[in-house]
Amino acid sequence: MPPAAAGIAAELTGFRREMLRFAVLQLRDQASAEDAVQEAMLAALQGADRFGERAKLRTWVFSILKNKIVDIIRRRIREPSYQEPEEEIDESDFDPLFTANGHWQRDARPADWGDPEKCFENQRFWAVFDSCLNHLPAATARVFMMREMLGLETGEICEELSMSSNNCWVILHRARMGLRLCLDQKWFANGDRAC
Incomplete structure (x- = not known):
């Protein structure tokens, strides 16, 4: 060695x-x-x-x-192999967050996130982010990580997971919304915004 x-x-x-x-x-x-x-x-x-x-x-x-x-x-x-297709996702779960014209409900608006650049460097932030990511459904977290952390193109993700591109985009949207809600509660709303 x-x-x-x-x-x-x-x-x-x-x-x-x-x-x-x-x-x-x-x-x-x-x-x-x-x-x-x-x-x-x-x-x-x-x-x-x-x-x-x-x-x-x-x-x-x-x-x-x-x-x-x-x-x-x-x-x-x-080298394709058969996989069970993932379930289509019901978009209605996020409907209560928005008005009929697509704007945020007053009480569902995101908190002020301060300086995101500084948060990126903050170790405590990443521990909270990891916790939020782990609380997403496994399939949702997987698609998010493939796109945002591994840098795979949407087409590659769809091919690997045997899903439609629309379903992939919906899952990515849900992942981002879930992370935003979790981070709002566990990081930004608690005054931990030391960024």
């Missing part, structure tokens, strides 16, 4: 559970998730001398994992 790898091996082991949870959510297959995590950890150890601490180790390792997950998803798209 290269000397640089020895220095990060223990830290990598500490990230493993979180990496596996992330991979299982995306891939919905324990074996594929294990493979992705192992490949990401191996790539991190082999590339430890290139790490250079320009980013946090966790960020660097998760970016490797994201790339491994994207590779697996794209490989699945090229």
Whole structure:
């Protein structure tokens, strides 16, 4: 093992559970998730001398994992297999938040989010965000993470999950609304807006 790898091996082991949870959510297959995590950890150890601490180790390792997950998803798209289609989503769940002409109801308006750039750098914010993401339905969180965190195109998501593009957009909308409502309650409304 290269000397640089020895220095990060223990830290990598500490990230493993979180990496596996992330991979299982995306891939919905324990074996594929294990493979992705192992490949990401191996790539991190082999590339430890290139790490250079320009980013946090966790960020660097998760970016490797994201790339491994994207590779697996794209490989699945090229090698189709049968999957049960996901249920269509009922749009009416969010109707009470809006008036007939599509504007926010007075009591459902989003809270002032302050400076989003500063929130992005705040560790406590990300812990709350992660909690909110984990409280979304698994399929909704998965679509959101595929789009926003893995950077997959909508067409790739639809192909991987065997869903229509309209359904994908509805799920993304629901994910964003769910995250907004959760963040309003757990972060912005509590005065934790230290951003």
